[in-house]
Amino acid sequence: MHILETRNLTYAYPNRPPALNGVNFIAGRKARIAVIGANGAGKSTLFKHLNGILKPTSGEVLVHGEPITKANLREVRKMIGIVFQNPDDQVFSPTVEQDIAFGPANLGLDEETVHHRVESAMRLLALDDLRTRPPHHLSGGEKKRVTIAGILAMEPQVLVLDEPTAGLDPQGVADLIRFVNTLPERFGMTVVFSTHHLDLVPELADYVYVMDRGAVAAQGPVPAIFSQPDLLARTRLDIPVLQRLMRSLREAGVPLGEGYTYEEVEAAFREAYRGRP
Numbered sequence: 103m104h105i106l107e108t109r110n111l112t113y114a115y116p117n118r119p120p121a122l123n124g125v126n127f128i129a130g131r132k133a134r135i136a137v138i139g140a141n142g143a144g145k146s147t148l149f150k151h152l153n154g155i156l157k158p159t160s161g162e163v164l165v166h167g168e169p170i171t172k173a174n175l176r177e178v179r180k181m182i183g184i185v186f187q188n189p190d191d192q193v194f195s196p197t198v199e200q201d202i203a204f205g206p207a208n209l210g211l212d213e214e215t216v217h218h219r220v221e222s223a224m225r226l227l228a229l230d231d232l233r234t235r236p237p238h239h240l241s242g243g244e245k246k247r248v249t250i251a252g253i254l255a256m257e258p259q260v261l262v263l264d265e266p267t268a269g270l271d272p273q274g275v276a277d278l279i280r281f282v283n284t285l286p287e288r289f290g291m292t293v294v295f296s297t298h299h300l301d302l303v304p305e306l307a308d309y310v311y312v313m314d315r316g317a318v319a320a321q322g323p324v325p326a327i328f329s330q331p332d333l334l335a336r337t338r339l340d341i342p343v344l345q346r347l348m349r350s351l352r353e354a355g356v357p358l359g360e361g362y363t364y365e366e367v368e369a370a371f372r373e374a375y376r377g378r379p
């Protein structure tokens with residue numbers, strides 16, 4: 103049984119054609135999954151179903167094999183934590199500390215546990231210096247860290263990140279990649295994220311869902327998806343820049359092996375140019 107699964111998930115906003123059309127999505131324990139797709143493909147709408155914010159028009163969302171119902175909604179929200187695209191929608195308390203405490207306190211945990219969780223989440227996201235600041239006065243990147251900390255303080259089994267790098271500076275992106283990549287091993291967490299930055303996908307994901315107009319156009323491990331430039335073009339996406347470069351150098355006769363993350367690509371170049379001045 104999977105932690106999270108959608109079966110034939112279809113959803114239409116009121117008086118609109120379906121935004122999701124028969125989506126089958128599976129997330130296993132410790133998986134790192136990217137959901138990519140052009141604007142309006144349905145990524146956020148899919149994510150809003152994963153913890154019961156939206157209810158399917160038809161089809162099912164299963165958490166540990168159980169459909170989401172009113173009775174288990176609280177339990178589901180404990181297990182599936184979602185960080186939305188715009189941090190302004192998710193910060194509202196007078197201080198950072200209180201903001202992070204909101205989620206765990208709402209789960210009905212005792213004060214000492216809440217305090218402990220808030221402290222660990224602040225440590226994880228390096229938020230100590232900001233603890234008494236009003237979150238709505240923070241920069242976009244700082245707010246993002248606060249919202250992630252607030253979700254992590256609920257200790258979810260699945261962390262869903264909608265466009266996690268939107269509004270982050272390059273250092274912020276690098277920090278986020280490093281941090282998020284520790285979560286599966288450290289806490290057994292599953293990470294699901296959406297992005298328009300395809301260069302980010304191999305750094306953060308092992309498996310990819312490509313969405314197009316409300317449906318899953320393709321899915322597979324990173325190499326399987328990135329070796330299909332036609333699929334990416336058809337779905338209004340583009341092959342990442344490092345892959346484009348490797349492809350044209352191979353066509354020019356450079357014997358480059360495979361590589362998807364920056365480190366793998368660097369190793370492939372070193373290997374190809376070994377012994378050359």
Ligand SMILES: Nc1ncnc2c1ncn2[C@@H]1O[C@H](COP(=O)(O)OP(=O)(O)OP(=O)(O)O)[C@@H](O)[C@H]1O
Pocket residue numbers: 115116118121139140141142143144145146147148
């Ligand atoms: N609240 C809403 N009411 C009506 N239609 C909506 C609403 N939210 C989204 N839609 C529509 O549903 C479709 C899917 O939108 P969604 O936000 O899920 O796409 P997305 O893949 O997350 O896009 P983006 O990359 O732009 O964030 C779009 O056609 C959008 O116009």
